[in-house]
Amino acid sequence: FLIGRNALVTGGTSGIGLAIATALGRAGARVAINGLGDGAQILAALTDILAEGATDARHFPADLRDAAAIEAMVTDCTAWGAPDIVVNCAGIQHTAALADMPAATWDAMIAVNLSAAFHTLRLTLPGMAARGFGRVVNIASVHGLVASLNKAPYVASKFGLIGLSKVAALEYAAAGTRSSGGVTINCLCPGWVETPLIEPQIAARAAAVGGGRDEGVRELLREKQPSQRTSLPEEIAQAVLWLCRAESHNLTGAAIPIDGGWTAQ
Numbered sequence: 001f002l003i004g005r006n007a008l009v010t011g012g013t014s015g016i017g018l019a020i021a022t023a024l025g026r027a028g029a030r031v032a033i034n035g036l037g038d039g040a041q042i043l044a045a046l047t048d049i050l051a052e053g054a055t056d057a058r059h060f061p062a063d064l065r066d067a068a069a070i071e072a073m074v075t076d077c078t079a080w081g082a083p084d085i086v087v088n089c090a091g092i093q094h095t096a097a098l099a100d101m102p103a104a105t106w107d108a109m110i111a112v113n114l115s116a117a118f119h120t121l122r123l124t125l126p127g128m129a130a131r132g133f134g135r136v137v138n139i140a141s142v143h144g145l146v147a148s149l150n151k152a153p154y155v156a157s158k159f160g161l162i163g164l165s166k167v168a169a170l171e172y173a174a175a176g177t178r179s180s181g182g183v184t185i186n187c188l189c190p191g192w193v194e195t196p197l198i199e200p201q202i203a204a205r206a207a208a209v210g211g212g213r214d215e216g217v218r219e220l221l222r223e224k225q226p227s228q229r230t231s232l233p234e235e236i237a238q239a240v241l242w243l244c245r246a247e248s249h250n251l252t253g254a255a256i257p258i259d260g261g262w263t264a265q
């Protein structure tokens with residue numbers, strides 16, 4: 001159902017972003033990915049996306065801490081194919097008590113997790129509105145809805161991302177028509193998803209209980225995620241596809257938890 005659509009996925013070289021890029025490609029989209037990684041990792045990601053059926057796939061480099069680099073990346077990507085779907089999935093994490101959090105870590109996390117989405121939105125939403133169709137899916141977190149200890153910049157960035165998305169949803173609510181599909185902007189708010197991002201936290205929990213990786217995962221889940229199950233990146237990707245459907249034209253400005261009941265408590 002996405003044949004003829006162009007998608008841009010930040011964080012598309014790893015974890016949840018790679019699964020989303022692959023799923024969008026499988027649904028027929030041409031897929032642009034941004035993300036860090038060496039040549040081999042980027043080539044492997046593009047090969048995966050194409051093998052799953054994407055009409056075309058390309059990597060557009062930019063360090064998302066750099067606003068000018070983001071602008072150049074979106075300009076190049078738009079020349080290749082104006083994005084109809086933008087998924088802001090790039091993100092970084094570092095846990096430390098607020099007073100011990102390096103200021104440079106705060107700046108980097110706000111830049112990658114929040115400001116980068118502001119830039120991709122301001123550069124792509126006008127085009128979506130002009131064409132009458134657009135889908136933005138921002139990968140926030142349960143930490144955009146509730147706080148946890150030792151995550152000041154992460155929680156601040158994710159609350160900010162949800163706020164940014166709500167403003168964008170209001171500003172573009174009347175763009176397009178039912179038949180063109182409209183322009184929607186939403187956040188997904190996952191709990192624990194098994195990707196490289198959470199491995200340091202799994203390792204810290206495993207060390208605290210003197211166990212292996214399985215014990216580390218169990219400890220993380222036991223604390224906050226009532227389902228006691230992690231999510232897989234592919235499961236988050238299915239929610240992105242649902243938001244991209246024509247029938248989802250009135251689903252905008254939402255922050256949807258995929259958290260096994262974490263934020264229901």
Ligand code: NAD
Pocket residue numbers: 010011012013014015016017034035036037062063064065089090091092112113139140141142189190191192193194195196197198
């Ligand atoms: P990951 O580490 O596997 O992927 C992160 C991606 O961001 C990579 O592609 C990386 O290259 C990219 N990135 C990081 N810094 C960048 C920079 N400066 N410039 C360009 N790209 C950069 O992590 P993931 O778990 O797949 O995380 C994806 C998103 O999901 C993040 O926004 C994260 O906050 C969010 N999230 C993850 C979980 C989880 O449990 N894994 C839960 C909730 C939300």
